[in-house]
Amino acid sequence: MDNNVFSLKNVIQVLLLIIAVVTGFIIIANKNRERIFKERGYSEKMINNGGKEAFDPQKKPESLEEEIRLWYYNTFEKKDSNDKK
Known part of the structure; x- marks a missing residue:
């Protein structure tokens, strides 16, 4: 071996x-x-x-992915950014 x-x-x-x-x-x-x-x-x-x-929240969504990103931004991130200011 x-x-x-x-x-x-x-x-x-x-x-x-x-x-x-x-x-x-x-x-x-x-x-x-x-x-x-x-x-x-x-x-x-x-x-x-x-x-x-x-990602630009001012731009009109052209696809489902962009609509989901806009929804996510409006639902979660937009609220968080207003609290910080």
Whole structure:
């Protein structure tokens, strides 16, 4: 049993290899996402927000998601912001 394939050293090497591949994939995917957003002309604020515009309560909702955000803002966040002022 001197040539045991599942030795601690081999298991650690495989785990480190998997972690390195996953980390490299995440870093490359993030760089590629930023490059694509810059090519499409997104502002830095939109790039940091995942390609979406920041929520504007004055804007008329065009989708169900925007209606839900407006409802959430009017129900919870608007009340909280008035209390702070």
